Amino acid sequence: MLTERARKKVAIEHSRRLSAGDIDALLELYAADATFEDPVGSGRQAGHQALRAHFEPAVAAGTRETIENSTVGHDGRSVLTRLTAEMDYGPLGPLYAERGWLPAPTGPGPEPARLRCHSAMLLHVGASGLIEDMQGFFGRGDLETSPDGSPGSYxxxxxxxxxxxxxxxxxxxxxxxxxxxxxxxxxxxFTEDIVFEDPVGRTTLHGRQALREHLHWAAHAGVREVPSRSVTAMEGPLVVTATDVRLHLPQEMSSCIIAISEMNEDGLGVHVRAYWGLTDVTMGVLPARDTTPEATPEPLARATE
Known part of the structure; x- marks a missing residue:
């Protein structure tokens, strides 16, 4: 079982090696029989050969990843990160357009120059320190293109x-x-039989009543939550959100939580996995924060007007 910091270092190193374009070094982080699905909904694969084929287009595109947030579970093996990756449009852009994930370029002008992807990555790291499973989360709404890669152009x-x-x-x-x-x-x-893991690996609530009691405790502690941009999955009713949480116990506590939530066809939550560990918690007097919610992405804003 790896410590929380050790697991976070694996996630950091994963992004560093991918951004450096070193596939051989990247594969050294994975067990020989590691499984992966990136993005979730594209089909599960296994082994170094499949991983190499998966990462080669990203490296060819000059991918540069930035970790926005990173949290862990109490299970001794999971680490979940929110990432933003920027890269050249080719070769992944045309591939994504062929799959229907991106609109194909139209008109007489050139195709986009840059591609940006907002995503989340869940790693399960074994006792050996090697990644045994990787899941990447991003949906069609998490892909953006730009004619030149300039700020504000995506x-x-x-x-x-x-x-x-x-x-x-x-x-x-x-x-x-x-x-x-x-x-x-x-x-x-949430559904009557909601399963709410908060945090993963330690506390699992079963049923709406148990969740209601948990929420009453949080409200009594003066909880305040500020979510960042959510990402989804290419297939399936899944959404991943990183949230800044503050409450009083009675001392003020701040934590970063990244949750994977699954919904049913009626739009109700059926399973929530909240990832946060001791290294994601800060106790004591904390500086003031900006509580202004993140701007709603334009497609979502238009769809909810």
Missing amino acids: AGPEKLSPGEVALRQMTRNYTDLLNDGEVDRVAEL
Whole structure:
């Protein structure tokens, strides 16, 4: 079982080696029989040969990854990161367009010069320190293109699917209602048999009533949550959100939580996995923070007007 910091170092090293374009060094982080699915919904694969084929186009595109947040589970093996990657449009852009993940370039002008992907990566690291499984999360709404890569020039799809809109909106509804102390209304966002792991590897709540009691405790502690940009999966009702959480116990506590939430066809949460460890928690008097919510992506804003 690796320590929390050791697992986070594996995630950091994964992004560093990919950004450096060193596939051989990147594969050294993986067990020989490691499994992976990137993005979730594209099909599971296994082994170094498949991993090499998967990473080669990203390296050819000059991918540079930035870790936005990184948290761990209490299971001794998981580390979950929120990433942003920028790269040349080719060769992944045309491949994604062929798969229907991106709109194909149209018109007489040149194809986009740059591609940006907002994503999350879940690693399961074994006792040996090697990655045994990797899952990447990003959906069509998490891909953006730019004609020149300049700041402010990236744009995503003009319209998100109703399902993706519902996934992203659910996380916003959750934090808005919880911050207002509307515990019963928060509980109604989930099914009667909700499974709520908070944190993963330590506490699992079964059922809406158990969740309601947990939420009442959080509201009593004065919880305030500020979510960052959510990402989804290419297939399946999954959404991943990193959230800054503050509450009083009675001492002020701040933590970063990254949660993977699954919804059913009715838009209700059925399974939530919240990843946070001791290294994701800060106790004591904390500096003031900007509580202004992140701007809503344009497709989501238009879809929810």
